[in-house]
Amino acid sequence: MPELPEVETIRRGLEPLIANKVFTRPVLLFPGSIRHPEPDRFCEQLEGRRIIAVKRHGKYLLLELDCGLLVVHLRMTGRLVYLEKGEPPSGHLRVVLPFQDGSFLYFSDMRKFGGLWLLESKDDLSPAGMHRLGPDIYEQVTEEKFLELLQKRPRARLKPLLLDQLFVAGLGNIYVDESLHRCRLHPCREAGSLSREEGKALFRAIRAVLEEGIRCGGTSSRDYRDARGEKGTFQERLAVYGRKGCLCRCGAAIERTVVAGRGTYYCPRCQEEKEGPP
Ligand SMILES: [Zn+2]
Incomplete structure (x- = not known):
């Protein structure tokens, strides 16, 4: 999508x-x-x-x-x-x-x-x-605002929370998986378990992944084409999405699991499932 x-x-x-x-x-x-x-x-x-x-x-x-x-x-x-x-x-x-x-x-x-x-x-x-709809994640959310939004949903797991268009608008499966991998957060971490630094790292990872995606003209994994019918190239740069069994930069194999009904790709070594600071 x-x-x-x-x-x-x-x-x-x-x-x-x-x-x-x-x-x-x-x-x-x-x-x-x-x-x-x-x-x-x-x-x-x-x-x-x-x-x-x-x-x-x-x-x-x-x-x-x-x-x-x-x-x-x-x-x-x-x-x-x-x-x-x-x-x-x-x-x-x-x-x-x-x-x-x-x-x-x-x-x-x-x-x-x-x-x-x-x-x-x-x-x-x-x-x-x-x-x-929630605020547009690229145009309308600052780092401070993002930290505030996370605090309002402390029990929500990161993957479904970031996909929820009523929380923030714009993210889908590909860019959420890539963002969580980039800042080394497990998709099932609860928003309230993140330290302030982890929250900031997540925001910056989302920004960076979206900016790269836009620079590449998007991801054409299946059907997407731009206004002139051309494909994007971000699919060539995906670190985890759609790469089950491929090796992460760290050498571990990417895994696929299902979180809240959505296929989710992550690195079991970079994105260890742990509790955040109390
Ligand atoms: Zn890894």
């Missing part, structure tokens, strides 16, 4: 390509991809609106319009790709969003979990369920 670095890569790629463009009437090949309002009204209302800016919150992509907001979530297999006039889109096409100048955006989604929401106001994100 695309996580923060992938969605940020799409955002950075899309903004210069589509800012100031005006939508014409969308074509729905799979109306179920339209989550709000109902599909006919979505098409009617989007027509004629101009894109002002492309923003992101967690894993949501936000196209700010001259009136309202077009929200896109890619979930498992969604792609939002920009094409010039005449370029044919590839498979699993669900929604075509044409612009007045003949170029278009297309939304494809093999597994159909992704979706688009057209909201009337930036101040009411509830139709897209975004009002409950």
Whole structure:
């Protein structure tokens, strides 16, 4: 699933390509991809609106319009790709969003979990369920704020806590596993067991991993592509994710376990399961 670095890569790629463009009437090949309002009204209302800016919150992509907001979530297999006039889109096409100048955006989604929401106001994100999201981990959380947030959830285990989009928004399985490995914390450690130094180390590891992920244009393990349909390269730099049985830098074999229902990769030597300071 695309996580923060992938969605940020799409955002950075899309903004210069589509800012100031005006939508014409969308074509729905799979109306179920339209989550709000109902599909006919979505098409009617989007027509004629101009894109002002492309923003992101967690894993949501936000196209700010001259009136309202077009929200896109890619979930498992969604792609939002920009094409010039005449370029044919590839498979699993669900929604075509044409612009007045003949170029278009297309939304494809093999597994159909992704979706688009057209909201009337930036101040009411509830139709897209975004009002409950935690702060964006990359844009809105400082080290101090992160330590405070950890203290509010002392009994929560790190892996599910960091995946919880209501706690902080943007992280998914890949970047959580990589961050925990980088600061040598076991995925099952409880947030309240971390020393202040460990909390800071975790925050810095998350920042560093996200920055590297963005610099590499994201991780293309399966379906993810950027705004131009290109793959990212962070998959070549993964230290633990998807590497069960491979050797860690320390020489131990990477293990895979399941934490709160999610496949979790870690190094049993670097990330020893121990209690933190009392
Ligand atoms: Zn190791």
